[in-house]
Amino acid sequence: MTSPTAPAPLRAHLAALESESPWERLVRRLRDGELGMLPIVAALVLIWVVLGVINPAFLSAENLVNLTLQSAPTGVIALGVVLVLLVGQIDLSVGSVSGLAAAVVAVTTVLLDWPVAVGILAALAVGVVVGLGYGVLATRLGLPSFVLTLAGLLVLAGVQLRVLGPRGSINLPFESWFVQVVQQGFLSQTLAWVVVVGVVVVVTVLQLVERGRRVRADLPRVSVTRLVLRTTALAAVLSVTVAYLGTARGVGYTVVLFVALVVVVDVLLRRTRWGRSVRAVGGDRRSALLAGVAVRRTMVSCFVACSTFAALGGVLAAGRLAAANQGTGGAETYLTAIAAAVIGGTSLFGGRGSAWSALVGVLVITSIANGLTLLNLDTAVRYVVTGVVLALAITVDTLVRGRREI
Amino acid sequence: MTGAPPEDPPGPVPAAAVHALRGVSKNFGGVRALVDVDLDVHDHEVLAVVGDNGAGKSTLAGVIAGAYRPDAGRLLLDGAPVVLGSPGEARTRGIAAVFQDLALCDNLDVVENLFLGHESTRGALLDEVTMERQAWELLGQLGATVPSVRQPVRTLSGGQRQVVAVARALLGSPRVVVFDEPTASLGIRQTAEVLNLVERLRERGHAVVLISHQATDLQAVADRFVVLRLGRVGGEFDARAVGYEDLLAAMTGAALPTDRKSSR
Numbered sequence: 010m011t012s013p014t015a016p017a018p019l020r021a022h023l024a025a026l027e028s029e030s031p032w033e034r035l036v037r038r039l040r041d042g043e044l045g046m047l048p049i050v051a052a053l054v055l056i057w058v059v060l061g062v063i064n065p066a067f068l069s070a071e072n073l074v075n076l077t078l079q080s081a082p083t084g085v086i087a088l089g090v091v092l093v094l095l096v097g098q099i100d101l102s103v104g105s106v107s108g109l110a111a112a113v114v115a116v117t118t119v120l121l122d123w124p125v126a127v128g129i130l131a132a133l134a135v136g137v138v139v140g141l142g143y144g145v146l147a148t149r150l151g152l153p154s155f156v157l158t159l160a161g162l163l164v165l166a167g168v169q170l171r172v173l174g175p176r177g178s179i180n181l182p183f184e185s186w187f188v189q190v191v192q193q194g195f196l197s198q199t200l201a202w203v204v205v206v207g208v209v210v211v212v213t214v215l216q217l218v219e220r221g222r223r224v225r226a227d228l229p230r231v232s233v234t235r236l237v238l239r240t241t242a243l244a245a246v247l248s249v250t251v252a253y254l255g256t257a258r259g260v261g262y263t264v265v266l267f268v269a270l271v272v273v274v275d276v277l278l279r280r281t282r283w284g285r286s287v288r289a290v291g292g293d294r295r296s297a298l299l300a301g302v303a304v305r306r307t308m309v310s311c312f313v314a315c316s317t318f319a320a321l322g323g324v325l326a327a328g329r330l331a332a333a334n335q336g337t338g339g340a341e342t343y344l345t346a347i348a349a350a351v352i353g354g355t356s357l358f359g360g361r362g363s364a365w366s367a368l369v370g371v372l373v374i375t376s377i378a379n380g381l382t383l384l385n386l387d388t389a390v391r392y393v394v395t396g397v398v399l400a401l402a403i404t405v406d407t408l409v410r411g412r413r414e415i
Numbered sequence: 416m417t418g419a420p421p422e423d424p425p426g427p428v429p430a431a432a433v434h435a436l437r438g439v440s441k442n443f444g445g446v447r448a449l450v451d452v453d454l455d456v457h458d459h460e461v462l463a464v465v466g467d468n469g470a471g472k473s474t475l476a477g478v479i480a481g482a483y484r485p486d487a488g489r490l491l492l493d494g495a496p497v498v499l500g501s502p503g504e505a506r507t508r509g510i511a512a513v514f515q516d517l518a519l520c521d522n523l524d525v526v527e528n529l530f531l532g533h534e535s536t537r538g539a540l541l542d543e544v545t546m547e548r549q550a551w552e553l554l555g556q557l558g559a560t561v562p563s564v565r566q567p568v569r570t571l572s573g574g575q576r577q578v579v580a581v582a583r584a585l586l587g588s589p590r591v592v593v594f595d596e597p598t599a600s601l602g603i604r605q606t607a608e609v610l611n612l613v614e615r616l617r618e619r620g621h622a623v624v625l626i627s628h629q630a631t632d633l634q635a636v637a638d639r640f641v642v643l644r645l646g647r648v649g650g651e652f653d654a655r656a657v658g659y660e661d662l663l664a665a666m667t668g669a670a671l672p673t674d675r676k677s678s679r
Binding site: 019022219222223226227228229276280281282285286288289291292293295296297298299300301302303360361 | 482501502503504506512514518519520521522523527528531532533534536539540541544545547548551555562563564565583
C-alpha cells in the first residue's frame with residue numbers, strides 16, 4: 010500500500026491505521042475527548058424530536074423557517090464570540106455593540122437620510138473601532154477582558170441611549186430595500202438547488218484533490234468509502250433542508266449570509282496561518298509567543314472580528330424588527346450569544362472550538378425558546394431550561410478538559 | 416587552570432564566535448539573574464553551560480534565544496551588535512531554542528506545533544500535506560517513535576514531547592541551537608538519544624549550547640564548559656581536561672581541592 014520512500018515511523022503508523030476498525034476509532038476518540046460536535050448535534054436532534062412529539066407544529070416547515078430567521082442575528086453575534094473565546098478571552102459587550110449598531114443604522118438612514126448601505130457601513134465601523142479599543146487595552150495594558158468588556162457594556166449601552174435620542178425608538182421604513190431583504194428575502198427554490206449542487210460539487214472536488222495529494226505524498230488519507238459517505242451525508246442534509254423549508258417560504262437571505270459567514274470563518278480557522286495562531290494563543294499564550302506567533306496582533310484581530318460580527322448581528326436584528334429601540338441588544342442578547350457559543354462546544358478556557366459551534370449552539374437555544382413558546386410556556390420556564398442546558402454544556406466542557414489534564 | 420583557555424587544542428580551531436554576549440546583565444525586580452556575563456558560541460562546537468539551581472541558566476538561555484532582552488550589555492551576531500526583540504526574530508536570524516518547559520501548545524497536534532509561526536502555505540491556505548510529510552521525515556531522522564503526527568501533543572509521553580520540541584528547533588537549519596535542560600525529564604535511553612543528536616548537530620556544523628545542572632550527562636558531548644554561579648561566569652574549562660570535581664567546585668563556589676587533584 011505504501012511505497013518504501015515513506016519514513017519508517019510513517020509506515021508503521023499507516024499499518025496501524027489500516028488495522029483499526031471504525032468502532033476502535035470511535036472508542037479512541039471518546040477516550041481522548043476528541044468527539045468534537047457529535048454530542049451537541051445529537052442533543053439538537055433529541056430536542057427537535059421531543060418538541061416535535063409534544064407539539065407537531067414545532068416541526069412544521071413554516072415554524073422551522075421562522076426558527077432559522079430568528080437564529081441568524083444571534084448566530085452572527087455568537088460567531089464573533091467563538092473567536093474571542095478561542096483566544097482565551099471574552100466579550101460581554103456584544104449585546105450593547107449590536108444595540109448601538111442598530112441605533113446607528115436607524116439614526117443615519119431615517120433621521121440623517123443617509124443611503125442605507127452607508128448607514129450599515131457606519132454601524133460596522135462602530136464595531137471595528139470598539140473591538141480595536143478592547144484589543145489594544147487588553148494586549149498593551151493587559152487588562153482582563155472580562156472586566157474591560159463589562160465596562161464597555163455599560164458605556165456602549167449609554168451611548169446607544171444617547172444616539173437614539175429622546176424618542177427612544179426609531180422605525181425603519183418598511184419599503185426600504187434593507188428591511189425587505191432581511192424580512193422577506195428568500196432564495197428562490199431554483200437558486201437554492203443550484204447552491205446545493207454547487208456546494209456539494211465544490212466540497213467533493215476539494216476533498217478528492219486533497220486526497221490525491223496525500224496519496225502521492227504517502228500520507229494517511231480517508232478511505233474512498235468514507236469520502237463517499239461524507240459527501241452523501243452533506244448532500245442529504247442540504248437537500249432535506251432546502252426541500253423541506255421550500256414547502257414554506259424557503260431559505261432566507263439572512264440565513265444564507267449567516268451560514269456563509271460560518272463557512273468562511275471555519276476555513277480561516279482551520280486552513281490559514283491566522284487560524285492556527287488563534288488556536289495556539291488560546292491554547293498556550295507563552296508557548297505561542299516563544300514559537301514566534303504574533304500574539305498581540307492575533308488577539309486584537311479576534312476582538313475586532315467579534316465586535317464587528319456583533320455590530321452586523323445588530324444590523325440584522327434592526328432589519329428584522331424594522332426598528333431600533335432601547336431594548337435592541339438588551340440583557341438577553343449577549344447571554345444568549347455567549348451561551349450559544351459554549352453550548353455549541355467552544356471552550357471557555359480557550360484554544361478549543363469551531364465556527365460551527367455558533368450555528369449548532371444558536372439552533373439549540375432558539376429551538377428551546379421557540380418550542381417552549383409554542384407550548385404556551387412563559388419566559389420563566391424558558392430561562393430555566395436554557396440555563397440548565399448551558400450548565401450541562403459547561404459541565405461537558407470542564408469534564409473533557411479535566412480528563413485531558415490528568 | 417580555572418578560566419584559562421585550552422592551550423593547544425588539537426581539534427579544528429574554532430573560528431570567530433557566531434554569537435557572543437558581552438557584559439550582559441538581567442534583573443527581575445530586585446533579583447539579579449545575570450551579572451556582567453561574557454559568552455562566546457562557536458560553529459562546530461558544543462558549549463555546555465552548567466550551574467546550580469538559581470544560577471541564572473534559564474535566564475541565559477532566554478537571552479541567547481531572544482525571549483528576554485538584557486538590561487545591560489550587548490549581543491553580537493557574527494561580530495555585529497543585534498537586538499533580538501522576540502524568539503521569532505532570533506529564529507529568523509538562525510538561533511533556535513528548546514526551552515525547559517518545551518513551549519508546546521498542548522491543544523495543537525504534532526505538525527501544528529512543529530510549524531507553529533512558520534507554516535508552509537499554498538496561496539493563502541496552509542499546505543498541510545507538505546508539512547505533514549516533512550514532519551514524518553524529520554521525526555524519522557531523529558529516530559522518534561511518535562504514534563501519529565495528527566495527535567494532540569498533550570497525549571504524548573514526556574520523551575515524545577521532547578523530541579517534538581527538538582524537531583521544531585531544527586526546522587530551517589538554525590546556526591545556533593540552545594537546549595535548556597534537555598535531559599531533565601528524560602530516561603537513560605532517551606538522554607543518550609538526545610546527546611547523540613547533539614553530536615550529529617555539531618558534525619553538521621551547528622553551534623550547540625547545552626544548559627543543564629547535570630554536568631555528568633554533558634561531559635560525553637561537550638567541547639567546552641562554562642560554569643554559572645549566582646548569575647556570574649564562575650569559570651571556563653576545556654571539556655577534555657576538566658574533571659567533575661572541578662566543575663562541582665566552580666558550581667558551588669567551594670575551594671578547589673588542589674592537593675587531592677595533583678595526587679591523582
